[in-house]
Amino acid sequence: MATAAAFGGAALILSGCSSSSPADSDGGGGSLTVLCTVQEDQCQQVMDTFTAEEGITARYVRMSAGEAVARMNASKANPEFDVVYGGGADNHVASAEFGLLEPYVSPNADVIPEEFKDPDGLWTGIYWGMFGFCANTDVLESIGADVPQSWDDLLDPVFAGNIAMAHPATSGTAYQAMWSQVELNDGDQDAALEYFGDLHSNILQYTKSGSGPGQMAGRGEIAVGLIFAHDCIKFINEGFTNLETIYPEEGATFEVGAVSLIKDAAHPDEAKTFIDWALTPVAQEIGVATGNYQAPTNPDAEVTDDMVDRDEVAVLDYDITEAGAARDELTKRFDAEVAPQPKE
Structure with missing residues (x-):
């Protein structure tokens, strides 16, 4: 192991x-x-x-x-x-x-x-590389939101329709987000899925590619993309200077x-x-x-x-082998229990 x-x-x-x-x-x-x-x-x-x-x-x-x-x-x-x-x-x-x-x-x-x-x-x-948030400061200002510093901040209704993440079945980036929540909940996968069920109402789109939400944020389509920090930094260096990279204060994998x-x-x-x-x-x-x-x-x-x-x-300590072994079942549960739910 x-x-x-x-x-x-x-x-x-x-x-x-x-x-x-x-x-x-x-x-x-x-x-x-x-x-x-x-x-x-x-x-x-x-x-x-x-x-x-x-x-x-x-x-x-x-x-x-x-x-x-x-x-x-x-x-x-x-x-x-x-x-x-x-x-x-x-x-x-x-x-x-x-x-x-x-x-x-x-x-x-x-x-x-x-x-x-x-x-x-x-x-x-x-x-x-570290998982993080990629936020468009112009969009945040337009919707009256502060720069999110924590996972819990993302659940604020002010972000309704203004967050994007990839689908964990197609993206390793999104699976890192899921496993971060598993670790933050002491290995409780049900609690991790509950978090994403709560976040679902604020999600505009589940993309196929892990870096896609950062590009959406750079174009001003959303306020926050959930991506790897190095991808956000790449987009900033390529001209999306309205982006800011945030590492969640509770930690991430x-x-x-x-x-x-x-x-x-x-x-x-x-x-x-x-x-x-x-x-x-x-x-x-x-x-x-x-x-x-x-x-x-x-x-x-x-x-x-x-x-x-x-x-x-x-940085959250985690077992790579455990995370990999759980991937198939956990992404299937996300697909069945979270992604198809109506937005509140």
């Missing part, structure tokens, strides 16, 4: 598939297909850099984390992908529960801290974004080379180069001022 502690192309017929090299060439060094769940610009740069450095053509399909689990499970008998890159480790645990992953302990994993990797090699962390080898992958050797490379400082600094500010797990990778300072936020 891995417990995370609180801490101070070639014509590939796949929907949405991109390639880092011309479609009629595999670069002469083999190829692989990556299921990528980080931002699109980061996915593309990761594949381009890997291909340039290793001589292996990396193609990818970009999906949100929840969609990625469903897609892998649907193609389990004949896997479409070799590696899954990104998405919270709880999603990788859920994938392992479905029998979708193959253990692989990379020699480069030696430098990764224990709390950022599975001891059996089912997943290895490549970044981590953190995501350990991971990389894993897919069971029965068509290109296992290339996949292992990719995983080895993904754990290097060069690979983990691509986030910064593309304006994505997840903190790296490799202690030798660059850390910038745009990354969360873990000593200044309330």
